[in-house]
Amino acid sequence: SQQGEEDPQALSIQEGENATMNCSYKTSINNLQWYRQNSGRGLVHLILIRSNEREKHSGRLRVTLDTSKKSSSLLITASRAADTASYFCATDPSDYKLSFGAGTTVTVRA
Amino acid sequence: GAVVSQHPSWVICKSGTSVKIECRSLDFQATTMFWYRQFPKQSLMLMATSNEGSKATYEQGVEKDKFLINHASLTLSTLTVTSAHPEDSSFYICSASQAGEKLFFGSGTQLSVL
Numbered sequence: 001s002q003q004g005e006e007d008p009q010a011l012s013i014q015e016g017e018n019a020t021m022n023c024s025y026k027t028s029i030n031n032l033q034w035y036r037q038n039s040g041r042g043l044v045h046l047i048l049i050r051s052n053e054r055e056k057h058s059g060r061l062r063v064t065l066d067t068s069k070k071s072s073s074l075l076i077t078a079s080r081a082a083d084t085a086s087y088f089c090a091t092d093p094s095d096y097k098l099s100f101g102a103g104t105t106v107t108v109r110a
Numbered sequence: 111g112a113v114v115s116q117h118p119s120w121v122i123c124k125s126g127t128s129v130k131i132e133c134r135s136l137d138f139q140a141t142t143m144f145w146y147r148q149f150p151k152q153s154l155m156l157m158a159t160s161n162e163g164s165k166a167t168y169e170q171g172v173e174k175d176k177f178l179i180n181h182a183s184l185t186l187s188t189l190t191v192t193s194a195h196p197e198d199s200s201f202y203i204c205s206a207s208q209a210g211e212k213l214f215f216g217s218g219t220q221l222s223v224l
Contacts, residue, residue: 030211033212035215041217041218042114042203042205042217042218043154043203043205043213044215045212045214048211048212088153088154092211097156098144098156098213099156100153101153102152102153103151105151
């Protein structure tokens with residue numbers, strides 16, 4: 001069942017700007033992951049943050065996790081046209097059976 | 111990173127025919143693979159968990175006889191959409207785990223049933 005919910009549903013920004021999207025979930029988790037999907041393609045894993053972590057960085061990506069609020073955010077800094085994609089959060093309660101949110105569609109304008 | 115190959119990328123078939131989609135882990139062994147369905151601009155909905163050497167576990171509401179899953183080896187899982195109808199048209203994606211938490215996804219299969 002779908003647990004995560006991303007916000008906003010869609011985001012349009014200028015190249016070079018930062019993009020922030022949020023994810024809320026309902027039940028306790030082992031970890032929370034963010035994935036990117038280009039149109040008509042499979043998903044690519046971006047970053048994993050464990051339930052005992054609060055912040056994690058990977059290149060231009062910054063992820064935060066607030067387990068008390070059951071929410072996470074993904075920040076993409078200095079966005080590029082190639083960052084145009086849909087971004088999904090996925091929660092892992094157990095057995096790697098990830099539950100995906102509805103996604104945020106990001107459009108980066110040149 | 112690990113590579114998961116999914117084939118075909120797209121398929122068009124007539125109503126009533128069956129379609130087989132393959133998902134292969136190319137450089138690792140995957141005891142568990144997952145099959146998802148995705149409608150346009152929507153999230154991935156888990157259909158079933160495919161376990162090597164045993165029966166697949168289907169999510170609630172997914173017809174077992176409609177979506178046949180076979181995981182005959184540690185590197186191959188197949189999804190067969192039997193007697194496909196236009197409402198089965200969708201984007202199907204597989205994923206596999208390399209003994210870790212993150213998943214590696216196939217590139218997806220766009221099925222169009224006429």
